[in-house]
Amino acid sequence: MVKSQHQTLRERLNISRFAIAHSWLTICFWLALTVAGLFAFSSLKYALFPDITFPVVVVNAQTPLETALETETQLTQTIEQQLQSLAGLDDTRSSTYSGQTVVSLAFDVGTNLESSTEAVKTALQKAELPPETTFEAISVNLNESAAISYAIKSEEKTLSELIQIAQEQILPKIAELPGVLKVRLLGDATPDEDEPNSSITASPTLARFNSENAVAFQVIKRGAANTLEVVSQVEAAVQQLQGDLPQVQLVLAETQADYIREATQATIDALLLA
Missing domain, CATH: 3.30.70.1430 (Multidrug efflux transporter AcrB pore domain)
Known part of the structure; x- marks a missing residue:
């Protein structure tokens, strides 16, 4: 009698039998779990460093x-x-x-x-x-790092003119993007090529790009911001600025996005192989 009761209880708690008997419920459960997993994966933040703040x-x-x-x-x-x-x-x-x-x-x-x-x-x-x-x-904050950098070049403008264009037209546009903490101008202490005795010393920084004096800017993201989202927004803004400034070339100098995308794809490939 006791043995029969144990068998009955074990049969009632048999998950495999329940799943087979209610196949539609099992399918719905795994579909919901898959959708939730895909949603959670797509909402993950991407950054070069873990989102840990050491104040x-x-x-x-x-x-x-x-x-x-x-x-x-x-x-x-x-x-x-x-x-x-x-x-x-x-x-x-x-x-x-x-x-x-x-x-x-x-x-x-x-x-x-x-x-x-x-x-x-x-x-x-x-x-x-x-x-x-x-x-x-x-x-x-380690997470407040340069997400992307651009060099500002022109065959018609002097370095002093490029600095003025950057300060008045480029930096304000980039700085207002979501997730951007600040935009750092580089090369604003570079002597003007056409006026060797003049220099701008508001911020004593020098920048060189392809072995030439240059003006550049770095986009510093907020610690909690998604690096890939910030980079995508900056790239879109730069493309628009490039259309508004035909005499200036905004050349990509460095970005964290490539490394993060490669690491993310490697993780996805490893999950698929597993």
């Missing part, structure tokens, strides 16, 4: 002091003492030079980077720093 804020402060010892005593130690009570602060490291100090602040993993940066700025504004001290707090 780091770097403070660069300058003051008119002559020696590194004076700078450490009056500036570095003051900054460290002012910031040591910040919430989530894990580690503090500093380097001191004559009239300058660089303090690196590492926060606990998962701490919001933007709020940490604002907290650092607020704390520094309340600190009693030496007179004429200037400082900036820079947030560092």
